[in-house]
Amino acid sequence: MALSAPIFMLKRKAKLMSRRDKMKLGDALDRVARAEGYNAWSHLAGSIGTDGRTQDLAQLARFVAGETVLIGARPGQGKTLFGLRLLIAAAKTGRTGAFFTLDYTQRDFDARLSRLGTNRDQLGPDFAFHDSDGINADYIIAALAEAGAGSIGVIDYLQLLDQRRDNPPLQDQIAALKAFARSSGVILVFISQIDRMFDDSGRTLPDLSDIRLPNHLDLQLFDKFVFLNAGETGFRDAA
Known part of the structure; x- marks a missing residue:
């Protein structure tokens, strides 16, 4: 679907x-996105063609083998689409990718890919989609045990790893996943909820204090953070 103006002009219009x-x-x-025929801004942003694909490759290049990355945003701001675009970019560079979800169905996942102009087949023969109720750190490590350095695992989402009482504490799971990432060279990307109080903060982007954590988690276990809000993207390294 062709836009009525370049995306930077649409952002300016919204501001x-x-x-x-x-x-x-x-x-x-x-509101601007709906006027362009999209349900939300995140869907419009995810539909961008060649320039968007170039940007996705540039964003993927920010992450190096063995890193753990947290993507945080409020609902509807494009955090899952950001993770999916990383997987698409990884496939274009010949890397293995996997998507682990305790939230999406296969139909949801395929619908999101369709909005991005692709499908599961185009993610490559080694791509894997996981929606088992048993997803936890041990499950993820076993699924990616044979993946090479630079492969991408996207976990949707962080807080749901903490949901089942028979799972280890979230701190222990993320520590195990960080150790696995370091030893294997796999890049692990965790999609994260942001506390709703951010909406009334007046700030442009969330920060570490806005990450929703029902139980203890040392955020130093992550190497990089990506925060999204209202069409803006902010990257930061761990302190």
């Missing part, structure tokens, strides 16, 4: 609308 109508920037972006 002007936000100031004029005294509305949140995210709501203004969604």
